[in-house]
Amino acid sequence: MSSVGTVTAVLQSLAPQSWYRSHQAGSALANDTLKPQAERPEKTLGEKLRPLITSFVENDLKYEPRPPRDTTALWKAADEYASQTGVPREAGSRSAKIFQTGVMYAACCVPRHPVDVQVYVVMYSWLGLLLDDSAAEHEDDLGRPAAADLHVLGRGPANFIVTASLNFLNSNLLQTGAAFRGIAATAAANGNAGNPNNSGRSWARYVREKDGGGDAVAYFTFPKAMYPNQEEYLECIPDLARYINLANDVLSFYKEERAGENDNFISQMAMYEDKDKIAVVEDLIEDVAQAVERIRATIKGKEPYTSAVEDHILGYVAFHKLSPRYQLAEVGLGEETLKVVPK
Numbered sequence: 001m002s003s004v005g006t007v008t009a010v011l012q013s014l015a016p017q018s019w020y021r022s023h024q025a026g027s028a029l030a031n032d033t034l035k036p037q038a039e040r041p042e043k044t045l046g047e048k049l050r051p052l053i054t055s056f057v058e059n060d061l062k063y064e065p066r067p068p069r070d071t072t073a074l075w076k077a078a079d080e081y082a083s084q085t086g087v088p089r090e091a092g093s094r095s096a097k098i099f100q101t102g103v104m105y106a107a108c109c110v111p112r113h114p115v116d117v118q119v120y121v122v123m124y125s126w127l128g129l130l131l132d133d134s135a136a137e138h139e140d141d142l143g144r145p146a147a148a149d150l151h152v153l154g155r156g157p158a159n160f161i162v163t164a165s166l167n168f169l170n171s172n173l174l175q176t177g178a179a180f181r182g183i184a185a186t187a188a189a190n191g192n193a194g195n196p197n198n199s200g201r202s203w204a205r206y207v208r209e210k211d212g213g214g215d216a217v218a219y220f221t222f223p224k225a226m227y228p229n230q231e232e233y234l235e236c237i238p239d240l241a242r243y244i245n246l247a248n249d250v251l252s253f254y255k256e257e258r259a260g261e262n263d264n265f266i267s268q269m270a271m272y273e274d275k276d277k278i279a280v281v282e283d284l285i286e287d288v289a290q291a292v293e294r295i296r297a298t299i300k301g302k303e304p305y306t307s308a309v310e311d312h313i314l315g316y317v318a319f320h321k322l323s324p325r326y327q328l329a330e331v332g333l334g335e336e337t338l339k340v341v342p343k
């Protein structure tokens, strides 16, 4: 839940400056506003995001609701596997909630994969998100997926997944340290004057490519038993990785803004490009839409590869809409959460 301080920060970053100044000054406009100030920013954020995200998923991605199939077998197998890891997952804990998010991810995004491969995807998502949320506490856990059953993906993809995982781990750890925060603080303090031609922004892109884990997740689309011909899909991997990272930035922006996050990619680009965050969301939507066009062009007419990619692209939207983690139901962008995982 947002604290008063967080709400204020959201207000400052998102409300039109004229509106904000008028509230600060207690002007006639402020007095005419019926909504209490504390309620206004969340509504404003939702009002701004709803048309952007609706157009993104419906017009650019051609998304239609696609609830996952029965996930009972997946849940059971993933639960058994996770229980053997020793990673805490008590009922009601943050870890247990993130585990459910991992099951949702596999159910939505790789629905045709054999259960053992889906379990691998659950494990990777669970441990990855645990680390993403609290890198310092889970330093030891991320090595586990790299050591798991990578052979199901084939040697080349498996090696890329290992290196992507090390990049993910390393960049998440870096972000907990003083050096990373120091760069952002210095850049924010200097503004554009100390940042000619927005020259620091390559750093933000570099970190996002690594901390998003998109490379690894893109390869999960193609376990070799089902998709043996790498030449059919390798060209779409870079744009699929880009989609995984940047579509998450768009679709998790509401949750992250509500939590007062100021070190995510959208916040960094807003700072480097001297734009408001909503303008960066619009830029990312355009960027992602073009990436998806390229993906669809490279994979067209190559069944079953085409369907695997579409499952991942559209399932990824469903995953964000269905998962309570992303809070999209609060702004009219969620879908009814079916019983994807047992309570």
Ligand SMILES: [Mg+2]
Pocket: 248, 249, 252, 253, 256
């Ligand atoms: Mg995010």
